[in-house]
Amino acid sequence: MSAFLEVQQIKKQWAHTVTVGPITVDIARGEIIALLGPSGSGKTTMLRLLAGFETPDGGRIVVEGEDVTTVPPARRRFGMVFQHYALFPHLDVGENVAFGLRGQVDAARKAADALRLVDLAGFERRKVQELSGGQQQRVALARALAPEPRVLLLDEPLSNLDPALRERTRRELRQLIKRVGITTVFVTHEQEEAFDLGDRVAVLNAGHLEQAGAPDELYERPATLFVATFVGRANVFRGASARALGGGEGIVVVRPERLRFAGAGLPGVVRERRYTGAAAFFLVESVAGERFEVLAEPDAAKVGDRVFVEAQRVIRFAENGR
Amino acid sequence: MTRRRAELAGAGLALLLAWLVLFPILVVARDAADGTALRAFVDRPGEWAALWASVWISLVSVALAAAIGVPLAFLFEWFDFPGRKTLGSLVALPVVLPPLVGVIAFLFLYGESGFIARAVQALFGLREAPWRLQGPAAILLVHAYSMYVYFYLFTRAGLAKLDVSMLEAAQALGAGRWATIRRVVLPLVRPSLVGAAILTFMTALGSFSAPYIFGGGFRVMTTQIVATKLNGDLPLAMVETLALAVVAVAGLLVLRRTEGDDILVALGKGIAPRPRPISSPGVRLLATVAGWGFAVLLLLPHLTLALVSLVPYGAWTTEILPPVLNFENYRRLFSEAERLRPLVNSLWMSAVSTAVAVVLALAAGWLVVRGRVALRRAIEGLLALPWALPGTVFAIALAMTFSVNAPPLRWVLVGTVAILPLAYLVRALPLTGRALLAGYRQLDPALEEAAASLGAGRWRTLWRVTLPQLRPGLAAGASLAFVAALGDIVASIVLYTYETRPISIEILSSLRLSETGVAAAFGVVLMVVSALVLGIGARR
Numbered sequence: 001m002s003a004f005l006e007v008q009q010i011k012k013q014w015a016h017t018v019t020v021g022p023i024t025v026d027i028a029r030g031e032i033i034a035l036l037g038p039s040g041s042g043k044t045t046m047l048r049l050l051a052g053f054e055t056p057d058g059g060r061i062v063v064e065g066e067d068v069t070t071v072p073p074a075r076r077r078f079g080m081v082f083q084h085y086a087l088f089p090h091l092d093v094g095e096n097v098a099f100g101l102r103g104q105v106d107a108a109r110k111a112a113d114a115l116r117l118v119d120l121a122g123f124e125r126r127k128v129q130e131l132s133g134g135q136q137q138r139v140a141l142a143r144a145l146a147p148e149p150r151v152l153l154l155d156e157p158l159s160n161l162d163p164a165l166r167e168r169t170r171r172e173l174r175q176l177i178k179r180v181g182i183t184t185v186f187v188t189h190e191q192e193e194a195f196d197l198g199d200r201v202a203v204l205n206a207g208h209l210e211q212a213g214a215p216d217e218l219y220e221r222p223a224t225l226f227v228a229t230f231v232g233r234a235n236v237f238r239g240a241s242a243r244a245l246g247g248g249e250g251i252v253v254v255r256p257e258r259l260r261f262a263g264a265g266l267p268g269v270v271r272e273r274r275y276t277g278a279a280a281f282f283l284v285e286s287v288a289g290e291r292f293e294v295l296a297e298p299d300a301a302k303v304g305d306r307v308f309v310e311a312q313r314v315i316r317f318a319e320n321g322r
Numbered sequence: 323m324t325r326r327r328a329e330l331a332g333a334g335l336a337l338l339l340a341w342l343v344l345f346p347i348l349v350v351a352r353d354a355a356d357g358t359a360l361r362a363f364v365d366r367p368g369e370w371a372a373l374w375a376s377v378w379i380s381l382v383s384v385a386l387a388a389a390i391g392v393p394l395a396f397l398f399e400w401f402d403f404p405g406r407k408t409l410g411s412l413v414a415l416p417v418v419l420p421p422l423v424g425v426i427a428f429l430f431l432y433g434e435s436g437f438i439a440r441a442v443q444a445l446f447g448l449r450e451a452p453w454r455l456q457g458p459a460a461i462l463l464v465h466a467y468s469m470y471v472y473f474y475l476f477t478r479a480g481l482a483k484l485d486v487s488m489l490e491a492a493q494a495l496g497a498g499r500w501a502t503i504r505r506v507v508l509p510l511v512r513p514s515l516v517g518a519a520i521l522t523f524m525t526a527l528g529s530f531s532a533p534y535i536f537g538g539g540f541r542v543m544t545t546q547i548v549a550t551k552l553n554g555d556l557p558l559a560m561v562e563t564l565a566l567a568v569v570a571v572a573g574l575l576v577l578r579r580t581e582g583d584d585i586l587v588a589l590g591k592g593i594a595p596r597p598r599p600i601s602s603p604g605v606r607l608l609a610t611v612a613g614w615g616f617a618v619l620l621l622l623p624h625l626t627l628a629l630v631s632l633v634p635y636g637a638w639t640t641e642i643l644p645p646v647l648n649f650e651n652y653r654r655l656f657s658e659a660e661r662l663r664p665l666v667n668s669l670w671m672s673a674v675s676t677a678v679a680v681v682l683a684l685a686a687g688w689l690v691v692r693g694r695v696a697l698r699r700a701i702e703g704l705l706a707l708p709w710a711l712p713g714t715v716f717a718i719a720l721a722m723t724f725s726v727n728a729p730p731l732r733w734v735l736v737g738t739v740a741i742l743p744l745a746y747l748v749r750a751l752p753l754t755g756r757a758l759l760a761g762y763r764q765l766d767p768a769l770e771e772a773a774a775s776l777g778a779g780r781w782r783t784l785w786r787v788t789l790p791q792l793r794p795g796l797a798a799g800a801s802l803a804f805v806a807a808l809g810d811i812v813a814s815i816v817l818y819t820y821e822t823r824p825i826s827i828e829i830l831s832s833l834r835l836s837e838t839g840v841a842a843a844f845g846v847v848l849m850v851v852s853a854l855v856l857g858i859g860a861r862r
Contacts, residue, residue, distance in 0.1 A: 099778070147776060
C-alpha cells in the first residue's frame, strides 16, 4: 500500500501536561479513515492539524509526497466539513458552494454540479437558514467538495442530525465519498459510526494512537485493553476468574457473545435479564462479586439461576493492558 | 499572522490606547497633586456641596428612572392592549434627543415662558409665570425623562429572556403573582436592572446640559469644573476633575458588586411568556388611555421643538401659541454659509472620530478575541475606561494634556481642528469597542476557518466573511458613537474654536442671543439626523 496522506510523528503540546501525539498513520488514496476516541483524546486536534488550523510542534504531514506541514489552510487544498457546518449565513446556498471557486470561469457550473452530487440541484438561491439540518449538512459537503480538494476532512459529520436520520445519512455519505473517490478523514466518538463509515478506524486515547485497523481487526484483535473495552461490549476478568475462563496470568477480555452457559466453568448467579428480541443479555455476578454480561438465547436462563459460564474465545492482556 | 507579529500589533495598539485614554488622566492626576489647589478644594464648602449634589442627583435620577422604566417594561412585555406595539417603540423616543436638545425642548415646553407655563398663566389670569424651571427639581425632571429609557429597554430585554416554564414552576409550587415576581422574576432580571442602574448613574453623574441650563445657583461637579476652568483657576479645576473621576469609579465599583451571577441568566433560555390580554374592559381602557397619554407626554418635547423652530425671530411675544409660523429659520440655516458651518463641522468631526473608533475597535476585537495577545486585558480595559469617567473629566484632561508642547507625548492640539475629533474619538471608543468585541465573541471561528479551508486569504476572509457577520454590531456601535459625538456638549464647550464650533455651541449662542427659533431649528436637525442614524444602525 503506497500512502497518499502520511502523518509522521505529528505532535502538539497544549499545556505542560496535555500532549497530543506523536502519532504516525499512513492513509491510502481513496481510503476513508475514522478517528475514534472519547472526548479529550486528541481526535479533533488531529483533524485541525491536518486542516492546518493548528501548527504541530513536531512531525510532518505529507500529501502525494509534498510536505504540507507549514502550508496555511488557504493553500493546502484540504476540504473541511465543520461540526456545525459553518455555512455563511449572509450568503445563499449557491454563493456558499461557489465560495471556494473564486476566479474560476465555470464556477457557477461547478457549484451546480456539486449541489447535484448531494441531491440539492436547484437549491442555489435558497437561504441556508431555511434548510433542514440534513440539507445544511449536504450543502456543507458540496461546498467542501466543489474546489476538488485533495483530502476531505469531516468533524463529527453526523452529530447534528437526529438519530432517525443518522443511519440513512451515514450510508449515503459513504456511497457519495466512494463515488467521488476522495481520501477522507473523519472524527467521531461513536463506534458504530466509525465502523459503518470508515474503511479503517484509528482509536485515540489521551493523545495517543492506540491502534489503527479495519473494524473487525479492532473488534477481534484489539491491541490494548482500552481498545477492547472502548470498541464494542467487553467483560474484563482478572485473577481467579480469568484463570477459570482459560486465561493465564493477567487480564482476560471476553465479548458477551463469546460467553455461554455450560455445565462447568466460572460459577455465578443471574441477576438481571435484558431481552432484545433475537437474544437476551444476562447480567451474571460471580462468587468474587464480578459482574459481566452473557449474550445467549432468550430462554437460556432465569433471574436467580445458579449457572456456570465458559468462554469460547478470550483476548489476553498483560497487567499493563497491552 | 504569526504569533510574534500579533503580539507586536497588540502591544502597539495597547500603547496607542494608553496614550489616548490613560495618559491625559495621569497628567491631570499629577497636576492635581498641588498643595494650594488641594487645600482650596478641601476648605471651600462650595466644592463639597457640588460633589455631594452630583452624587445625590445621580442616585435620585436612578430611583426616578427605575420607578418609571421598570413598571413600563412589565406593562409592555407582559400585557396586551390596543396599540401595544406602536406605543412600545414610541416609549424609546427620548433616546433620539441629544442631551442639550432635550434640555432646550424642556425649556420651551415647561420653562417660565414655555407653552405650559403660558397656558397656566392665561388660564388663571396670573400676572407672572406660575413657576420657574430651575434648580434640582428641573434637573431631575429632565433626567427622569431621558434616562428611564435605559431601565425600560434593559428590563424588557431581561424579561424577554425569561423562561416561561420558570414562572409556571413557581406557580405550581404555590407562589402567587407577586411572590413569583419578587422571588423569581426580579432575581432573574437583576443583572439587567443593575446594568440599567449603572448606565443611568454614570449618565446622570456626567450630565452637563441640564445642570448648565437649569442649575441657576445650584452647582453639580460637572458645571463646577467647567466654571472653574473658564475662570482660569486651572490647578483647582484639576483637583475637581480628579474628585469627580474618583466618585465615578467608586460608584461604578459599588454598583458592579450588586450585579450578581450571570449564570442565573444563562440558565433561562426558553420561551418568553406571551403578552397576556387584559381581560377586564375597564382596566384595558385605562391601560390604553394611560399608554397613549403617556406617549403624548413623551412626544411633547419633540413637538415643542418642531413648533418653536417654525417661529421667526421676534414674532412671538406674549401669546400662548405663536401667531406666525414659517420656514424662515430653516431657510436661513441652510442658505447662510456661516450658519451652516456648525452643522457641517459637527457632521465631519463626528464622522471622522467614528470611523477611527471603528477601525481601532476592529483591530482590538481581532487581537483580543482571535489573536488572544498577552495584552488583551489591558486593551479591553483601556477601551472601556472612557465609559467609566464623565465626559467633563476627559474634556479637561485633553485640554490640559494637549496645550503643552512636549513631543512625543504632548503636542499643542488645543485650538487646532484636531482636538475636537480627538475628544469625540475618546468618547466613541467604549461604544464601538464594546460592540465589536461582543460581535467577535459571538462570531463562530469555524466560519473564518471554513473560508480559509476554501482557499480564501486573510483579507478576502475579512471582507467576505468576518465584516458581513460583524455588520449588525458594527452598525449599532458606530451609530451610537456618531450620535454621541453629534450631540456632545461638554467636550465641545471646553475645546472648541470659532472655526470648528460644533452645532451644540451654536445652539447655546443662539439661545444667548434669544434666537430661540434658530436654536430650535438646529435642535430639530440634530434630532432628525440622530434618529436617522440610530434607525440605520438598528436595522438588521
